[in-house]
Amino acid sequence: MELTPDILKKLIKSAQMAADHEIGCNECFDELHEFAEMELAGKSPEEAKPLIKDHLDKCSSCREEYQALLEALRTIESDN
Numbered sequence: 001m002e003l004t005p006d007i008l009k010k011l012i013k014s015a016q017m018a019a020d021h022e023i024g025c026n027e028c029f030d031e032l033h034e035f036a037e038m039e040l041a042g043k044s045p046e047e048a049k050p051l052i053k054d055h056l057d058k059c060s061s062c063r064e065e066y067q068a069l070l071e072a073l074r075t076i077e078s079d080n
Contacts, residue, residue, distance in 0.1 A: 021051075028055040028062045036070045040077065 035052050038045035046053040056063045 023051045023055050025055075025059060025062055028052055028059070029065065032062070032066050032069055036066065036073055039070065040073055 031049060031052050035045040035049055035056075038048060056066055
């Protein structure tokens, strides 16, 4: 497939639109502990941090990190 000027314009437009409504792995990772703590406290992290939830739904790497963190926090809580 050749990258024509038309295709490039569409790609750039898509990237610009996504930037307003999505976050990257670094930002997600920075907030995972808050998201996990909210879940463990019985709060709704999905409502408080919808961009994190959206990223976790789309990114298997961050989702795995989140699940590991959640499990570790649950273990710490059960030990106390």
